[in-house]
Amino acid sequence: MALICALALALSGSLQAYAANPMTDEIDAAQQKYESAEAALQAAEEKLASISAEYGELSDEVDALQTEIDALASQVLEAQSSMLEGRSALANTAVYEYRSSSLSNLLSSILGARSWNELSRNVDYVEKIMDQQTAEIAQQRELKDQFMQASNKLTAQKNEQDAKLEVLNSKRTEAAAVVEEAAQYADESSEKLADLRQQTEQFIWKSQAAEEAPEEDPEANTTEREDVVSDNTPVIPDPTPTQPSGEYRTGVASAYGGSSDPYTPNPGRTATGAICDDFSMGVAIPMSMPNFRSYYGRTVEIVYNGMTVYATVNDCGSMGGGSRALDLQPGVFKAFGYGDCYAWGVRTVTYRFL
Secondary structure (H helix, E strand, O other): OHHHHHHHHHHHHHHHHHHHHHHHHHHHHHHHHHHHHHHHHHHHHHHHHHHHHHHHHHHHHHHHHHHHHHHHHHHHHHHHHHHHHHHHHHHHHHHHHHHHOHHHHHHHHHHOOOOHHHHHHHHHHHHHHHHHHHHHHHHHHHHHHHHHHHHHHHHHHHHHHHHHHHHHHHHHHHHHHHHHHHHOOOOOOOHHHHHHHHHHOOOOOHHHOOOOOOOOOOOOOOOOOOOOOOOOOOOEOOOOOOOOOOOOEEEEEEEOOOOOOOOOOOOEEOOOOOEEOOOOOEEEEEOOOOOHHHHOOOEEEEEEOOEEEEEEEEEEEOOHHHOOOEEEOHHHHHHOOOOOHHHHOOEEEEEEEO
16 A cells, blocks of 8 residues: 555656656746846837937038038129129120120220320220220139139038938938837737837937928919920930939929019019029929928039039929929029029929928
8 A cells, every 4th residue: 555655646746747848948938038028128129229329419410511511602692793793784784795896895995096195195095995894704704703702612511411411311221120120029019019119200400300391471373373384395304414413413403483484473472482583593393392391491402514503492392293393583593694484494403401
């Protein structure tokens, strides 16, 4: 009896041990998984904190550059305005001289002098006229130099910002990769994982995030205009194209406004309330462009045929159903050397918003 009892007890212990082992293994496995998930999430949290610090420093640098760019853009627009006014004045002088044959008249006044005193007076008069024209040309060169210096400085600042923005954008990709790597070890229902994913959304620079759109001028009368040139108008390519990089884009630019546009009031009132006439230096952007109103007031740099012209975004339109990137107002296409909307037509340009 004693032997039977001993065997029964031994067998019972063995069965209990056999039954307990699988449960212990499951508990151990669950514990290890939990610890691995916690470790992965903790590591991701620390890495995100490091990325966030780097992002904050870069973002401050980009913001500081944007402030400088805004100030430089205002200087460039002012220098460009002075340069274009001077160029127009020189052109008017040249046209006057051609039509009035002033050079022939000046030579006649010298050669037709009937005395030494008259010759001396006429030569002195001619010299003063020539000095004045030389001064106008020198002043125009100075205005152009001032514009080019401001433009080059602005370009350098924008290029520096573009480089920093590229690094800034890579931080979001890096942060997302860190979180998704940690997600391999964590449960999808984890609150910490959800929180880490939410943190990655902060890595968007303010100008790239959706902003509240400004109100349009209720008296605007240019936004519903009809395109000056039809959709089947051939696009003229840039004869000296610029290789776009960074924030540069390539797109089709049309023209509107002024006395050569039969479909837009002259003067017209743009979406921002600015005036569109034969001299306005504004551009319109397509309404199909995402969050297009947020671009109002920004300076845009436009490059065509080796020339750079700066304009202000102050209007919108259908613009070929969104197939055109920019619609140039008269002052802009005239700065490129084209007299009216039809002369400009539809051309490929390189541009970027500053």
